Amino acid sequence: MNAKNLTRSVRCLTLAAATALLAACAGPQVDDYARETPKLVLREYFNGPMTAHGVFTDRSGKVARRFTVRMVGRWSGNEGVLEEDFFYSDGKTERRVWRLTDLGDGRYTGRADDVLGEAQGRAAGNALRWQYTLKLPVDGKVYEVQFDDWMYLMDDKVMLNKAVMSKFGIRLGEVTLAFHKP
Structure with missing residues (x-):
């Protein structure tokens, strides 16, 4: 050269x-939300039963998939388990079990069977940023896609979640969810 x-x-x-x-x-x-209330504490919000309703929108913004998630969270000290059962509008189902760790100071980690490595999260105020790589099966192949989740606690019952899904830095679509606790 x-x-x-x-x-x-x-x-x-x-x-x-x-x-x-x-x-x-x-x-x-995430620090942009440090003064927002109510304060999001995962051990409190993701404890007990809850339901979420969501959509996946493709790059053009078209709704490609609708789904409901039934969840149960349980914590023992700083360790938590969040069981998620997905029910898609096309009749398919899926299950994900997160094993969460509260590291203190608003920092969290998580593992699940279909997550590559460890998810990293940080909370401040009413917001949480949760980032991970998901092993996504599509038509007999498995793709590793990155998720950049933002969750916003609205009140003690409702949390909104917006996640961008990408591969090689290219935006593939978004997942939008509304969580509700009974």
């Missing part, structure tokens, strides 16, 4: 790194 090509490569890498850094800083941060 000659000096001219090396210089061009370094400039491209620098531009790509700067663009990535700016993109990471451009979006909301």
Whole structure:
């Protein structure tokens, strides 16, 4: 590689790194919600039975899938289990069991059988940002897709959730959920 090509490569890498850094800083941060109330404490909200209703919208914004989730959360100290049973409008069902850990200071981790590695979450005020990679089966293949979840506690019974699903940084669609506790 000659000096001219090396210089061009370094400039491209620098531009790509700067663009990535700016993109990471451009979006909301969980601390932006630190003064919002009511305060979201996962051990309190995800404890006991609850139901969620949601939709998956594709890149164009079209609703591609509707679903209901019945959940039960249980905590023992800083360790929690959240059992989720999904019922889709096309008749398919799915189950996910999260094993959650409250690390303190608004930080959480989670594991589930269809999650690659460990989910990371951070809460401040009424908001939680939850990020993970899901192993998503589609037509006999399994794709690893990234989820960037934002949850907002509205009151002691209702929480809203908006998640962006992406692959290689390309937005595939969004999941919107409304959680409700009895």
